[in-house]
Amino acid sequence: MATKLNLNDYLGHNMNCTCGEEHKTxxxxxxxxxxxxxxxxxxxxxxxxxxxxLVADVNTWNAAGTQVTKELETANxxxxxxxxxxxxxxxxxxxxxxxxxxxxRDCDVIVAIGSxxxxxxxxxxxxxxxxxxxxxxTAPSMDGFVSIGAALITDYVKTTYQAHxxxxxxxxxxILAAAPMEMITAGLGDILGKxxxxxxxxxxxxxxxxxxxxxxxxxxxxxxxxxxxESTRIKDRNPEAIKAVTEALVLSGIAMSFVxxxxxxxxxxxxxxxxxxxxxxAEGKKPVxxxxxxxxxxxxxxxMYEMLEQEHFDFTSLKxxxxxxxxxxxxxxxxxxxxxxxxxxxxxxxxxxNLSERNKRLxxxxxxxxxxxxxxxxxxxxSAEMESLLSCLGAPTKPAQIGISPQxxxxxxxxxxxxxxxxxxLQILWDTGLSESYAKTIANLH
Ligand SMILES: NC(=O)C1=CN([C@@H]2O[C@H](COP(=O)(O)OP(=O)(O)OC[C@H]3O[C@@H](n4cnc5c(N)ncnc54)[C@H](OP(=O)(O)O)[C@@H]3O)[C@@H](O)[C@H]2O)C=CC1
Ligand SMILES: O=C(CO)COP(=O)(O)O
Numbered sequence: 001m002a003t004k005l006n007l008n009d010y011l012g013h014n015m016n017c018t019c020g021e022e023h024k025t026x027x028x029x030x031x032x033x034x035x036x037x038x039x040x041x042x043x044x045x046x047x048x049x050x051x052x053x054l055v056a057d058v059n060t061w062n063a064a065g066t067q068v069t070k071e072l073e074t075a076n077x078x079x080x081x082x083x084x085x086x087x088x089x090x091x092x093x094x095x096x097x098x099x100x101x102x103x104x105r106d107c108d109v110i111v112a113i114g115s116x117x118x119x120x121x122x123x124x125x126x127x128x129x130x131x132x133x134x135x136x137x138t139a140p141s142m143d144g145f146v147s148i149g150a151a152l153i154t155d156y157v158k159t160t161y162q163a164h165x166x167x168x169x170x171x172x173x174x175i176l177a178a179a180p181m182e183m184i185t186a187g188l189g190d191i192l193g194k195x196x197x198x199x200x201x202x203x204x205x206x207x208x209x210x211x212x213x214x215x216x217x218x219x220x221x222x223x224x225x226x227x228x229x230e231s232t233r234i235k236d237r238n239p240e241a242i243k244a245v246t247e248a249l250v251l252s253g254i255a256m257s258f259v260x261x262x263x264x265x266x267x268x269x270x271x272x273x274x275x276x277x278x279x280x281x282a283e284g285k286k287p288v289x290x291x292x293x294x295x296x297x298x299x300x301x302x303x304m305y306e307m308l309e310q311e312h313f314d315f316t317s318l319k320x321x322x323x324x325x326x327x328x329x330x331x332x333x334x335x336x337x338x339x340x341x342x343x344x345x346x347x348x349x350x351x352x353x354n355l356s357e358r359n360k361r362l363x364x365x366x367x368x369x370x371x372x373x374x375x376x377x378x379x380x381x382x383s384a385e386m387e388s389l390l391s392c393l394g395a396p397t398k399p400a401q402i403g404i405s406p407q408x409x410x411x412x413x414x415x416x417x418x419x420x421x422x423x424x425x426l427q428i429l430w431d432t433g434l435s436e437s438y439a440k441t442i443a444n445l446h
Contacts, residue, residue, distance in 0.1 A: 004226075004244070005222070005223060005226060005244075005247050005248065005251055007030045007247055007250060007251060007254070008030070010025065010219075010251075010254050010258075011025065011027055011028060011029075011030065012028065015215075015258070017213060017215050017216075018214070018215060019211075019212070019213035019214065019215060019216075021211075021213065023213075023216070023258035023259075024258070025146070025165055025254055025257040025258060026164065026165050026167065026257075027146050027165050027166065027167065027168070027169065027254065027257065028047065028167050028168060029043050029046070029047070029167065029168035029169070029170070030146075030168070030169050030247075030250055031043065031168070031169075031170045031171070032137075032169070032170075032171040032173065032176075032243050032246045032247050032250065033171075033172075033173055033243060034172070034173050034174065034239065035172065035174075036170050036171055036172040036173070037064070037067045037068060037071055037136075037170075037172040037175065038071055039170070040068060040071055040072070040136065040170055041071055041072055041074070041075030041077055042075075043134070043168050043170060044072075044077060044109070044111075044134070045075075045077075047109070047132070047134070047167055047168065049108045049109040049132075050077070050078075050108060051078060051079070051080070051106055051107045051108045051109075052072070052077065052079045052080075052107060052108070052109050052110070052111045052134075053079070053080050053081070053082070053103070053104055053107035053109070053110050053111065054068065054069070054079055054080070054081040054082070054111050054113055055081070055082050055084075055099065055110060055111065055112055055113065055114075055118060055121070055122050056081070056082075056083050056084070056112075056113035056114055056118065057083060057084035057085075057086065057089050057114060057117075057118060058083060058084070058085060058087075059114075060113050060114035060115070060118060060138045061083050061113065063138040063139070063175060063178070063179065064113050064136060064138050064172070064175050065081075065083070065113060067172075067175070068111075068113060068136060069081075079111075080104045080107060082099065082102040082103075084098070084099075084118075088286070088287055089117045089118070089121075090117075090153060090281065090287075091117050091120050091121055091150075091151065091152045091153055092152065092153040092154065093153075093154060095121060096121060096124065096125060096152070099121055099122075099125050100125065103125070103129070107131075108131070108132075109131065109132050109133060109134060109167075110122045110125065110126045110131055110132075110133040110134075111133070111134050111135070111136060112133060112134070112135045112136065112166075113135075113136045113138060114135075114137075114138050114139075115137060115138055115139040115141045115142060115179075115183065116141060116142040116144055116151075116290055119135050119137075119144055119145055119166075120144060120150040120151050120152060121150075121152075122135070123150045123163045123164065123165075123166065124150035124152060124161055124163050126163075126164070127150070127163035127164045132166075132167050133164075133166050133167070134166050134167055134168040134169070134170065135166045135168070135169050135170070136170050136171070137169060137170065137171040137176060137246065138175060138176070138179060139176060139179035139180070139183035139184070139187070140171070140176050140179065140183070140184055140187040140242060140245045140246040140249055141179070141183040141184070141186045141187045141190070141289060141290070141291055142186065142187060142190045142249065142290050142291050143187075143190050143191065143248075143249040143250075143252035143253050143256075143265055144253060144256075145166070145169045145249065145250055145253050146165050146166060146169050146250055146253035146254055146257060147165070147252075147253040147256035147257055147262060147265070148162060148163060148164060148165055148256060148257045148260060148261070149161060149162060149163060149256065149261065149262055150163040153278075153281070156278060156281070156282060157278065157419075158274040158277055158278055158419065160261075160262060160420075162261075165253075165257045169250055171243075171246050173239040173240075173242050173243050173246075174239065176239075176242050176243075176246055177237045177238075177239050177242040178237075181237075181393075181394065182289060182292065182395075183289065184234060184237070184242070184245070185234075185291070185292065185295075185390070185393050185394065185395035186289040186290065186291030186292045186294075186295075186395075187245050187246070187249055187291055188227060188231070188234065188245065188291070188295070188390070188393065188395065189291035189292050189293075189294050189295025189296070189298070189390065189395060190249065190252075190290065190291035190294050190295075191223065191224055191227045191245070191248055191249065191252065191291075192224065192227075192228075192294075192295055192298050192386060192389070192390070193265075193266075193267075193269040193270060193291075193294040193295065193297065193298040194220050194221070194223070194224045194252065194264075194265060195224060195298060195302070195379065195380055195381065195386075196267055196268060196269045196297075196298050196301040196302060196305070196380070196425070197264070197265060197266055197267030197268075197269060197270065198217050198220060198221060198264065198267075198379065199267070199305065199375070199376065199379040199380060199425075200267030200268055200301075200422075200423070200424040200425055201217065201263055201264065201267065202217070202375055202379065203372070203375070203423070203424070203425065203428065204422075204423035204424070206364070206368055206371065206372060206375065207361050207364050207365060207368070207372075207423065207428070208361065208364075208423050210423060213258075213259065213264075216255045216258055216259060216264050217264060219251060219254075219255055220251070220252055220255045220264050220265065222251075223247075223248035223249075223251040223252055224248070226244055226248055227244065227245055227248045228389065230244045230245065231389055231392070231393065232392075234393065235392070235393050235394075252264070252265045253265075263422070266420075266422075267301070267422070267424045267425075268297070268301050268416065268417070268424035268425045268426045269294050269297035269298040269300075269301045270294055270297065271297075271412075271416040271417060271419045271420055271422075271424065271426065272293065272294075272296075272297035272300065272301075272412045272416050273290055273293035273294045273297050274416070274419045274420075275411070275412045275415065275416040275419055276288070276293055276404055276408060276412060277290070277293065278419075279408060280403075285403065288402045288403070292395065292396060292402060293402065295390050295395060295396075295397070296396060296397060296398065296399055296401075296402065296404075297412075298386065299383050299386055299387055299390075299397055300399075300409070300413075300442055301425055302380050302381075302382070302383040302386060303383045303442060303445075304413075304425060304429070304438050304442065305376050305380055305425060306380075306382070306383060307438060307441070308376065308425070308428065308429075308434070309372075309373045309376045309377060311432070311434070313365075313366070313369075313432060315362055315363075315365070315366040318362055318431075318432060318433060319359045319362050319363075321433060322355070323353075323355060325353075331414070331415075332415055332418065335411050335414075335415050350421075352417070352421070352423070352427055352430075353430075358430075358431050361427075361431050362431055362432070365428070365431070365432070398446050399446050400446055406443040406444065406446060407443070409439070409442060409443040409446055410439040410440060410442075410443040411439075413426065413429070413435060413438055413439035413442060413443075414435050414436065414439050417430065
């Protein structure tokens with residue numbers, strides 16, 4: 001029997017942490033259990049709302065809309081609703097605009113009925129309007145339900161906007177367990193991605209001195225371990241296992257809200273996912289679920305960490321290298337111009353791409369190399385183990401299985417570091433001059 005998370009331990013009080021920070025979240029209610037839909041009216045009333053505005057799309061309405069409205073009507077709670085008609089809902093300016101146009105000014109809380117995209121749209125629009133929001137989850141597909149950021153696409157670039165957390169997250173395990181299996185395995189992929197993102201965070205702490213909180217990292221690690229323990233029961237849609245996955249996803253979101261950004265939940269594996277998502281969108285290709293791409297990204301990043309810990313560097317000659325910015329800039333522009341013309345973090349003057357900053361990092365890498373190797377070995381399961389876990393659940397593990405070409409794999413290893421200003425393995429590869437050779441090796445494997 002798997003260990004259980006107690007999410008209530010993190011709600012309703014400030015946590016004075018050994019990292020020196022005080023962590024808190026405004027999330028008040030987590031109800032992920034059997035028959036949670038019947039308790040939705042009570043949660044709305046407890047929080048003091050009278051006029052909810054329900055936001056869903058055709059798929060998520062089919063999954064939960066009728067049950068939600070039946071319960072609200074029985075409890076005499078009047079509501080208004082908006083159901084997006086789009087087949088593939090994209091969280092961009094147009095979609096946000098249509099939500100704004102449908103917004104009834106007399107509502108007092110927005111209730112997202114759905115998963116990642118609907119949650120982000122409601123999170124962001126409620127934040128801009130100065131209103132509270134809640135989420136009724138329809139699939140355990142990603143960990144953003146209670147995070148503070150909203151992942152939106154503006155000017156073709158996948159950008160995380162600071163917003164706020166919902167006051168409540170409600171998930172009925174019968175509804176969650178009935179979600180498409182692909183969405184459930186996407187949630188698993190998003191969770192397994194924490195292995196590499198937590199290691200990226202630790203690397204950033206060791207090499208650049210970035211803030212790191214061991215308590216939060218351990219919290220997320222515990223959630224990952226519970227999900228790994230539950231993987232066989234997840235396959236059978238066991239409601240208890242689905243509850244465990246959903247709670248792990250919620251916990252990961254609490255970790256993001258504690259830090260105030262997505263550092264404990266998003267590293268290089270996520271940057272691959274964002275890069276591929278932008279490319280797919282620009283090329284008009286059918287989108288692939290976020291967590292599915294993250295799972296594949298996690299396997300690639302694990303493989304590259306396995307390669308890195310075998311390296312023996314000559315740091316003196318690494319520091320003497322010049323860098324051909326013009327050639328690199330051309331490569332980046334060629335890659336990004338259709339997908340994300342807004343990306344501009346390439347210039348030599350930025351901290352990550354400046355040679356004297358690179359050399360400072362190389363000095364630390366040299367001094368701490370044995371600690372770094374040890375940390376890599378202690379932090380990651382093997383890539384083979386992760387591949388087998390995902391494929392046992394029928395989830396793809398290789399880029400080609402979701403239509404990602406070897407070229408897109410290579411480009412992501414070189415360029416996905418520009419998607420965010422965040423130190424990860426991809427920056428270590430750039431600093432040590434390994435990006436191109438790793439990109440070729442990994443692309444040839446797939
Ligand atoms: N803010 C944050 O911290 C985070 C945000 N994200 C973001 O979340 C998004 C991905 O969310 P994800 O949940 O993977 O995917 P989506 O919310 O995009 O949903 C994917 C598909 O599943 C449909 N769907 C949802 N629930 C059900 C159900 N129960 N039964 C049948 N179909 C259903 C959706 O319909 P439809 O498309 O019509 O909605 C859609 O077709 C990305 O934009 C990602 O960047 C991810 C992690 C963290
Ligand atoms: O997807 C996320 C966590 O799963 C959020 O990541 P970003 O902040 O990189 O968008």
